Amino acid sequence: MTTTSGSSAGACDVAYVLDAVGFFAGYQLTAPQKTYSVPEVINEVKDPESRKSLRLGISAGKVIIKDPSPESITKIKELAAELGELGRLSEADIKLLALTKEVGKACREVIVVSDDRSVQNVALALGAKAQGIKRRELRKARKYVYVCPSCGRVFSEPGTCPVCGAKLVRVRYSKALKNHD
Numbered sequence: 001m002t003t004t005s006g007s008s009a010g011a012c013d014v015a016y017v018l019d020a021v022g023f024f025a026g027y028q029l030t031a032p033q034k035t036y037s038v039p040e041v042i043n044e045v046k047d048p049e050s051r052k053s054l055r056l057g058i059s060a061g062k063v064i065i066k067d068p069s070p071e072s073i074t075k076i077k078e079l080a081a082e083l084g085e086l087g088r089l090s091e092a093d094i095k096l097l098a099l100t101k102e103v104g105k106a107c108r109e110v111i112v113v114s115d116d117r118s119v120q121n122v123a124l125a126l127g128a129k130a131q132g133i134k135r136r137e138l139r140k141a142r143k144y145v146y147v148c149p150s151c152g153r154v155f156s157e158p159g160t161c162p163v164c165g166a167k168l169v170r171v172r173y174s175k176a177l178k179n180h181d
């Protein structure tokens with residue numbers, strides 16, 4: 001009859017957080033509700049057609065460009081390290097995920113549009129959904145570790161084995177334990 005009693009003016013139902021590929025796919029115009037991104041990702045949108053549709057999205061109030069707080073960035077780095085993804089994320093990726101975390105506080109559902117599997121993985125671990133454009137997205141968060149193919153030691157970040165100098169191989173954590181594939 002009247003409005004619901006919810007008081008939060010910032011509350012939303014579904015929000016999209018866009019990696020550059022999301023802008024190329026035109027989500028800033030077609031998404032049913034607001035889309036979010038960080039300045040670093042916006043700067044990756046360079047071709048004239050995508051810039052034009054980005055400007056349209058901004059002037060229509062459908063694109064919100066925000067910098068996440070340093071606290072959110074730190075939390076994302078911790079989570080990414082836990083998942084074995086930290087070495088695979090750019091600064092722009094980390095900021096986009098930190099923004100995802102912040103948007104998630106106000107929105108019932110957050111969908112991160114990205115073809116980057118590491119971005120998708122951290123997004124899923126945050127409780128967001130992942131949407132791929134050119135390739136199918138991950139459905140569940142995964143934990144990765146880095147194994148030395150020579151001595152079998154296990155590390156949480158990519159690089160070379162400090163003991164034998166071999167290049168570390170990335171494997172799913174569950175598979176590392178079972179020692180196959």
Ligand SMILES: [Zn+2]
Nearest residue numbers: 148151161164
């Ligand atoms: Zn080794």
